[in-house]
Amino acid sequence: xxxxxxxxxxxxxxxxxxxxxxxxxxxxxxxxxxxxxxxxxxxxxxxxxxxxxxxxxxxxxxxxxxxxxxxxxxxxxxxxxxxxxxxxxxxxxxxxxxxxxxxxxxxxxxxxxxxxxxxxxxxxxxxxxxxxxxxxxxxxxxxxxxxxxxxxxxxxxxxxxxxxxxxxxxxxxxxxxxxxxxxxxxxxxxxxxxxxxxxxxxxxx
Amino acid sequence: xxxxxxxxxxxxxxxxxxxxxxxxxxxxxxxxxxxxxxxxxxxxxxxxxxxxxxxxxxxxxxxxxxxxxxxxxxxxxxxxxxxxxxxxxxxxxxxxxxxxxxxxxxxxxxxxxxxxxxxxxxxxxxxxxxxxxxxxxxxxxxxxxxxxxxxxxxxxxxxxxxxxxxxxxxxxxxxxxxxxxxxxxxxxxxxxxxxxxxxxxxxxx
DNA sequence: AGAACAGTATTGTGGAACAATAAAGGGGGC
DNA sequence: GCCCCCTTTATTGTTCCACAATACTGTTCT
Numbered sequence: 001x002x003x004x005x006x007x008x009x010x011x012x013x014x015x016x017x018x019x020x021x022x023x024x025x026x027x028x029x030x031x032x033x034x035x036x037x038x039x040x041x042x043x044x045x046x047x048x049x050x051x052x053x054x055x056x057x058x059x060x061x062x063x064x065x066x067x068x069x070x071x072x073x074x075x076x077x078x079x080x081x082x083x084x085x086x087x088x089x090x091x092x093x094x095x096x097x098x099x100x101x102x103x104x105x106x107x108x109x110x111x112x113x114x115x116x117x118x119x120x121x122x123x124x125x126x127x128x129x130x131x132x133x134x135x136x137x138x139x140x141x142x143x144x145x146x147x148x149x150x151x152x153x154x155x156x157x158x159x160x161x162x163x164x165x166x167x168x169x170x171x172x173x174x175x176x177x178x179x180x181x182x183x184x185x186x187x188x189x190x191x192x193x194x195x196x197x198x199x200x201x202x203x204x205x
Numbered sequence: 206x207x208x209x210x211x212x213x214x215x216x217x218x219x220x221x222x223x224x225x226x227x228x229x230x231x232x233x234x235x236x237x238x239x240x241x242x243x244x245x246x247x248x249x250x251x252x253x254x255x256x257x258x259x260x261x262x263x264x265x266x267x268x269x270x271x272x273x274x275x276x277x278x279x280x281x282x283x284x285x286x287x288x289x290x291x292x293x294x295x296x297x298x299x300x301x302x303x304x305x306x307x308x309x310x311x312x313x314x315x316x317x318x319x320x321x322x323x324x325x326x327x328x329x330x331x332x333x334x335x336x337x338x339x340x341x342x343x344x345x346x347x348x349x350x351x352x353x354x355x356x357x358x359x360x361x362x363x364x365x366x367x368x369x370x371x372x373x374x375x376x377x378x379x380x381x382x383x384x385x386x387x388x389x390x391x392x393x394x395x396x397x398x399x400x401x402x403x404x405x406x407x408x409x410x
Numbered sequence: 411a412g413a414a415c416a417g418t419a420t421t422g423t424g425g426a427a428c429a430a431t432a433a434a435g436g437g438g439g440c
Numbered sequence: 441g442c443c444c445c446c447t448t449t450a451t452t453g454t455t456c457c458a459c460a461a462t463a464c465t466g467t468t469c470t
Contacts, residue, residue, distance in 0.1 A: 041453080067406075213421095226453090
């Protein structure tokens with residue numbers, strides 16, 4: 001599954017033993033989540049982010065991650081929320097220890113799900129998975145990024161359990177900025193950088 | 206078209222002279238934009254926001270409207286962007302003058318489209334229409350709200366043409382807060398308010 | 411009145427057919 | 441040899457039909 005790859009619906013239908021109809025609906029759901037690009041009369045292609053669009057995604061992610069973290073910190077209730085959050089963190093640690101990418105992805109999803117559940121904002125729960133963050137995770141999957149993420153997630157979690165909304169929001173913004181910096185460095189190394197210094201356009205700290 | 210109304214796909218197919226399939230795909234697109242609620246084995250219902258969820262939508266809207274305004278202010282170029290933005294503002298004025306709801310909706314959409322175009326953030330262009338703001342506009346359509354909106358939009362536009370990112374973001378946040386206040390008052394009048402004081406959970410000023 | 415039950419309405423899904431469009435390949439003209 | 445146009449092919453867009461699975465409704469029995 002490489003970015004830009006085209007998915008022919010007849011093939012998928014045959015492959016999964018389902019009707020073309022189901023394939024089309026699945027594609028629409030994936031398009032809504034930003035996984036595939038859908039243009040009329042063309043096969044759906046799994047989404048590819050050029051450097052510019054990558055940073056655009058990060059700007060949106062910064063805004064909504066900050067909101068998610070802040071909202072979770074406001075609504076955190078140790079009684080109900082401590083266990084699931086701690087479970088997510090433990091799984092992140094475990095995934096990093098055994099160094100398995102698939103398990104790490106699962107743990108990351110669990111962490112964000114916990115964050116969104118704690119916050120309780122249904123609209124955010126609906127919108128958040130539509131951000132192209134998944135694509136970034138998949139496209140720039142490095143061990144370095146995983147380490148940074150675990151540390152950042154811990155900072156967010158601590159601010160949340162400490163019921164510190166502004167700290168949580170800031171930790172969320174900081175996390176996205178860390179990801180941005182790592183990607184900038186990776187792009188500079190590979191020389192595919194068009195705008196050498198691309199600054200964040202979200203709330204400065 | 207009243208909130209909660211159920212849409213039977215057979216009826217719609219017959220009504221619009223299209224196949225059930227097309228209706229289903231259209232429903233999925235509407236669900237992605239947050240217009241209808243879609244639960245398995247049940248007819249799609251046009252989305253209804255209870256007071257709580259209304260405020261949750263506003264929290265998300267505040268974050269993304271702020272980002273949209275800030276990004277537009279950063280990328281504003283008088284040469285290319287002055288004309289479309291001014292056209293949108295003129296249409297808003299005209300719509301308010303003749304006091305037509307349909308025209309006002311169209312003008313509002315145009316304003317946001319201009320904002321998103323100026324900013325140039327493709328991910329934001331993709332995500333923004335998915336916010337349930339439409340539903341709020343439809344559900345709380347009052348003359349008072351229209352007036353507030355025109356004033357707020359003007360403030361945003363001025364900050365944008367002045368290339369003042371922080372001012373634009375603040376104007377965006379302020380706009381959403383104004384809408385929030387009007388809705389709180391409306392709910393208090395109608396007595397359907399559960400949590401009497403529901404504070405914004407986005408960035409304070 | 412309340413609960414189990416049958417019948418109906420509606421969605422979920424597969425399959426076939428055809429039109430419409432886009433991509434690819436081939437044949438002429440320069 | 442290279443480019444343009446045309447034909448051919450592959451793929452999507454859409455409709456129709458059929459049937460299974462599920463939710464809704466109304467009725468009957470206790």
